Amino acid sequence: MQPFENVDIGGPAQPLLRVSKLVKHFHTGARKGKDVVQAVDGVSFDVIKGETLGVVGESGCGKSTTARLLMQLLTQDSGELVFDGQEVGSSRLPMKEYRRQVQMVFQDSYASLNPRMTMEESIAFGQRVHGISQKEARDYARYLLAHVGLEPGRFAHRYPHALSGGQR
Structure with missing residues (x-):
């Protein structure tokens, strides 16, 4: 593959990103199972090729955690990320290759x-x-x-x- 080459693996009908039932909970207390913050709880959406998606919500609702999960800066407790038809982190789409194709743009x-x-x-x-x-x-x-x-x-x-x- 040439540098900077975009390859459309799944074809134009394949969503660029499919997020399915993404979950991330943080344990805040010493007791396991108690004091849990449900930061992201079952988020699902598709991003179609050429589409722009904006995520909005009140402070503390899980927007930044969702973005970190999409970038795999955090590991989800459950759920699936599929990029152009390939599961993120699988042998078909290792993290290094995935990260070549995605970028997080911070607010500041x-x-x-x-x-x-x-x-x-x-x-x-x-x-x-x-x-x-x-x-x-x-x-x-x-x-x-x-x-x-x-x-x-x-x-x-x-x-x-x-x-x-x-x-x-």
């Missing part, structure tokens, strides 16, 4: 970026972690900047503090 854009790295370096960092050459990673970072309307010649070498919240 300034805190999400390394203040000591330029925008180009920050964007290229993930590609470098996955073994892409420095030149290819920087070229891709510039492509992405242009793709979201930030002219690479003007924005690639800026630091996060030099951009507006929307640009970040």
Whole structure:
């Protein structure tokens, strides 16, 4: 597979992400079974290819925990995640491959970026972690900047503090 190549494994009718009966409970007390916070309790939804999904709710309702479960930063107690027809974490879709294809965007854009790295370096960092050459990673970072309307010649070498919240 070429770097940055998107492969549609399941075809256009296959949901990109299927979340089924996702559960995550946290035990807060010393006694097992007592003092349980039901952070996520049976969440199910599909995200169709090309669709954007927004998750809204009051503070403490489980939005951030759900996002962490989707990224597998937390392990669910039960439930299933299927990405493009393949179970996340299975031999067909190991975590490293899954994480190459998903990304979490945090609410606080300034805190999400390394203040000591330029925008180009920050964007290229993930590609470098996955073994892409420095030149290819920087070229891709510039492509992405242009793709979201930030002219690479003007924005690639800026630091996060030099951009507006929307640009970040």
